[in-house]
Amino acid sequence: MLSLDRLATGRADAPLGIDRAPDFSWVLHCRTPNTLQVSYRITVTDGDQVAWDSGEVASRQQAFVRYEGAPLRSRTRYQWTLSVRDSHGQKASAHSSFETALMHPGDWVAAWAESSIERAVPEAWAWGTQPPAVLFSRDFDVPGDVVHARLYATAYGTYLPQLNGERLDDREFAPEHTAYGSILYYQTYDVTRLLRRGGNQLTLYVGDGWYLCPHGRPVMQDYHGAPAVLFQLEIHLANGTSVIVASGEDTGCATGPVLSSDIFRGELFDARQPFGTPQPVRLPDYGYAQLAAQPMAPVRPFGSLAVQQIYVSPRGEVIVDFGQIIAGKARIRIDVPRDTEVTFEYFEVTDEHGNYFNSMIADQKDVYVSDGVARDYETRFSFHGFRYIRVTGLNQLRERDFVAIPLTTEKADAGSFSCSDGRLNRLYENIRWSQRNNMMSVPTDCPTREKAGFTGDIQIYAATALLNEDVTPFLDSWLRNLAAAQADDGVVPMTVPFTTLYERLSLGVGKEFGDTQITGIAGWSDAAVMVPHTMHRLTGNRLVLNDHYDTMKRWADYVIRTARERRGAAGLDPAIDQYLWNTGFHFGEWLIPSQEQPGGPNWQIPKISAAYVAPFFGYLSVRLMGEVAQTLDRQADAAHYRGHAARMKDAIQRAFMANDELPWQLMGAYVLAFAFDLVPPEHTTRYATKLVDLLEANGGCLDTGFVATPYFLDVLTKIGRRDLAYELLWQAKAPSWLYAVDKGATAIWESWKAIDEHGAPKLTSFDHYAFGCVGDWMFRNLAGLRSGEAGFDHFQVVPPDDSPLAWCRARHETVHGTVSVGWDAKGLEVEVPVNTTASVTWRGRTHSVGSGRHQFS
Structure with missing residues (x-):
């Protein structure tokens, strides 16, 4: 019997508050073997009115089917009905719904309310100097019984909303991290149950968030440096009337116990400080054009962790250990006399002796000043990356008084991996933890030092991310911000959203490369093309290609134009040079293990390795752009980019591959040459031998950087040395994946040797998901589970016949349902x-x- 479930609108179950045409997906179930969908029909209704009837569509498509009906109306709950027919003649139907928010700027009647409280200018790297959080409040009356109520709200800063003293939900850090100059998300809340007849109070407590923090300040014109809110509460009463309560001149603002609010560093909370008398707000005209309904799920708690141990370090420090690195906060029971100051300092690893170790240089701490009342405390406007907390000011610590609360953007679980090797299982768990910890509103590089949406990290990790979780809405949201951050000339910045901190870094470092303005960065900015391409490859999502096509095209055109207009290495034939992207600042092979140096980056290696990283990745972006155009049946574009990619490949081969060796004695150059199919046939054997020689000369350890490491194991397999791929994965010496596991890592490290052989840590991140990209290879080459060209419409299962493992299992929740392999x-x-x-x-x-289920012996 055919049945349907997991009906989703925009990959969400019955979402509340959308403001653009949604897409639909569903999953079919049938015990009859070899069942295929033959056709579907979607009907969308608003009461008795049909907004869209797709008619019966002969298609196997069951995901990313976009609404194509009449324009959707604001504040409307739509029902949609799905009918499906399968290859055995069976039929099934199911229903779901979605609700629109404010579809047009003109739907807003609220006015922006900005704090009028004077703000001190914080010191850039000094904890506790960030200004206090601001409470915006509005008192109002409800003149009858409420049957339906929605709150639409947003802020500059991050806000915590309450109605009549009760939180509206468990989300954190609304309105999320966005390209604020162009995009500011607003949230929709169902507040029907929280309203009461008579007097009510709505409050939005606003901390600095990313927008107001010196390290998160956005690159934008007309930046306004004070907290501001916009809210519109629409109440429908039983008597048929409605009431709108909106921000404006009736809104007040005051400060209270959060005396310093910094999303990067932490907060100072003085429980003795009551909220002051509300002051009048300013009413600036910030408009509504930048507003968009939040398109993905919010940041929410992901379970909780109990204390593993509380101990006193050799230095006499009281340290709480949760046994796992997380990104989030702690809920702590505090019962101390009035005026007692308690400090909680969060950190990822101890030193080799078990003492506190600050691996991010700057502070991660919360300070609580007691009013003498026992209460549970947790930071409101910050998150930390930590496994440990150093506690001062508490005389008695009990394990039950501490709970760690991991936070992440909510996403459906989509994968699992396990095998007969416990160390690989721990590696996979580390990958999953770093993915959760670094998907906090945007894909970040680490949850401590930077909290930044580095384009290079997600570019190399996207495939693994998609196998582990349903990150489609999350990545689509981030790509919308990437489009907003893209410059007029096509440049994609190193981080999205782009902040003034990284704008200064880009301009400063760029001078080392002869740049006078911000340029695109090979392997980082290429995320504009590579992330949508990867999403399509693993999910079959054509919408992401259509929606972001202009962004992708502008990036590919930038690469082509820059190669044509700027000359690279002196003496290179201009006829060749015009097809090589070989100018400007690039990270190159960032973090090559043998080239790391204490005290900061070695900028010589980016300069040297950029000579191949930039032209190779430039070629790849243009080639993939041709594939995307072909997929979308844009034949003229497909021919243009395919043709140009062929000329780029020819130029690369003529410039760098005329001899039996590449000009660079670096593993990554050979890895990328093979990975991107750039090696001329006549040099395949020699180049393969050279790569193996370099690997063996390095003691069987990798010596590749950020952008080459993701391809290394596949390249070894490609050149017929899968035995070396296994050896590399199982390598226990540093640099290797299992070295970190053997050193007790509970997340993925930024540096392969973040802890040395003697247990001494260095100043680096211990929660950087990028090198977790090996998870993709483990799914494909250990479990043998491989997607097709565009999602899992047709996929391959090819378990290795020479695996060192005794058994292996993997599961992936595709858009069609569960795929699992076990051998x-x-x-x-x-x-x-x-x-x-x-x-x-x-x-x-x-x-x-x-x-169906199939068994093979």
């Missing part, structure tokens, strides 16, 4: 969801199978 010495079991097919290769034979 051991006895045989192989594969689960194929409805509406998909698979090619299964096991013990030398290939089988073509349809939906």
